[in-house]
Every structure is written in C-alpha cells, then in structure tokens.
Amino acid sequence: MIFHQTPLVGAYLIELEKHADDRGFFARFYCENEFKSKNLVSHFVQINNSLSVRKGTLRGFHYQIPPAAEVKIVRCIRGALYDVIVDIRPSSETFGKWFGIELNSDNRLMMYVPRGFAHGFITLKDETETFYLVSDFYSPKNERGIRFDDPWIKAEWPLQPIEMSERDKNLPYFEPMGGDLADLHQF
Numbered sequence: 001m002i003f004h005q006t007p008l009v010g011a012y013l014i015e016l017e018k019h020a021d022d023r024g025f026f027a028r029f030y031c032e033n034e035f036k037s038k039n040l041v042s043h044f045v046q047i048n049n050s051l052s053v054r055k056g057t058l059r060g061f062h063y064q065i066p067p068a069a070e071v072k073i074v075r076c077i078r079g080a081l082y083d084v085i086v087d088i089r090p091s092s093e094t095f096g097k098w099f100g101i102e103l104n105s106d107n108r109l110m111m112y113v114p115r116g117f118a119h120g121f122i123t124l125k126d127e128t129e130t131f132y133l134v135s136d137f138y139s140p141k142n143e144r145g146i147r148f149d150d151p152w153i154k155a156e157w158p159l160q161p162i163e164m165s166e167r168d169k170n171l172p173y174f175e176p177m178g179g180d181l182a183d184l185h186q187f
Contacts, residue, residue, distance in 0.1 A: 001027075001034050003112075006101075008087045008094045012040070012112040013101065014073070029110075030073070030133065040112060041071040044133040052081075052123040052130075058161035059168065060120015061086060061146040066186040068139035069115040072132050079128030080104035081121040082158050086146065088174070089116035089187040096176060098155045116187030118146050122157055144183065145171040152176060 002015040016027035028034075035042035050059070061084070064070050074083055084100040102124065103109050113119045121130070148155065148164075150173050 010114040014110040046134040056162035058122045061118035063118040064142045065183040068142035071135040072113040074132040075110040076103040079125040086118040
C-alpha cells in the first residue's frame with residue numbers, strides 16, 4: 001500500500017501497490033503492520049457496505065463524537081463517487097478545511113478518514129457501491145452530522161444532489177464561531 005498525505009492533517013489517500021502479471025494483479029487492501037508503521041488506527045470492528053442506486057445520491061456529512069468517534073477507510077468497489085472529508089477538530093491547523101477526490105472502481109483509491117472528521121460523498125454513477133472499514137461501533141447517541149451545503153465549510157460538489165435521506169436534508173449547519181463545540185474539543 002502507498003500512503004499519500006492529503007492537505008488535511010492526519011487524512012490519507014491509500015493507493016494499492018499492485019503486483020501484476022498476465023493473470024491480473026494482487027494487492028493488499030489492508031495490512032495491520034503497515035497501518036501501525038504509519039501510526040494510524042489499525043483495529044476495525046465493522047465492515048460496512050452501501051449501495052446507491054442513482055447518480056447524484058448524497059450521503060453525509062456524518063461523524064460520531066467520543067467515546068464512539070470513528071476512523072473510516074472508504075473504498076468504492078463499483079461505480080464512482082466524489083468523497084469529501086472535513087476536519088472538525090478545533091485544535092487542528094486544518095480545522096474547517098475540506099478535501100474531496102473521486103474514488104471509483106478503476107482507480108481503487110481508499111480514503112483514510114481520521115477521528116474528528118466529518119465524511120460524506122455523492123455518487124457520480126448509477127449503481128455505486130461503497131465498502132468501508134470502521135474502527136468503532138455505530139452509536140446513535142453519539143452520531144452527529146453537518147449539512148452538505150454548509151456556508152462556512154464551502155465544500156465544492158461536482159453536481160447537485162438529486163437524492164438524500166430526510167435525515168441528511170435536515171442536518172444542522174456547522175457553527176464554529178457561535179455554536180456548541182464542546183463535543184468537538186474531545187477529538
């Protein structure tokens with residue numbers, strides 16, 4: 001695996017290191033030793049799979065607060081999506097900044113999303129399927145979210161969403177200057 005630092009502190013793109021021959025290729029999707037050597041979280045408790053039927057389906061921004069704050073490794077295994085992460089750690093030098101990149105079944109890139117980041121994506125093709133590892137169990141009482149079109153974050157999406165859950169449509173705006181950041185100071 002090849003780890004590429006993103007512009008956001010602690011977040012990485014992971015590229016498969018392929019060993020190819022006439023049959024195709026072999027590559028590791030995950031190696032505990034390699035993650036540990038980079039001082040990254042290496043213990044995962046869930047592997048999740050999502051399918052979005054229509055191009056333009058938006059999911060996010062989602063995150064969990066401590067004690068259930070989670071690390072995610074996200075990969076698109078069919079179709080294509082634009083994956084976006086936002087650093088919401090108040091003490092981080094990249095607080096409030098976002099980063100986005102296309103993940104698709106051809107480039108096989110993975111996004112390492114650290115604790116203290118909100119995560120979302122929009123599908124770029126019909127029948128887009130996503131596979132991701134999660135370091136902490138889903139905890140509804142610790143789950144939070146931010147609207148995808150938050151005016152402070154100013155994430156630039158490649159297309160307008162045509163499909164969203166009611167929950168995601170009603171997520172709050174992020175309020176770094178006047179909102180309650182007590183939950184975020186735990187990151």
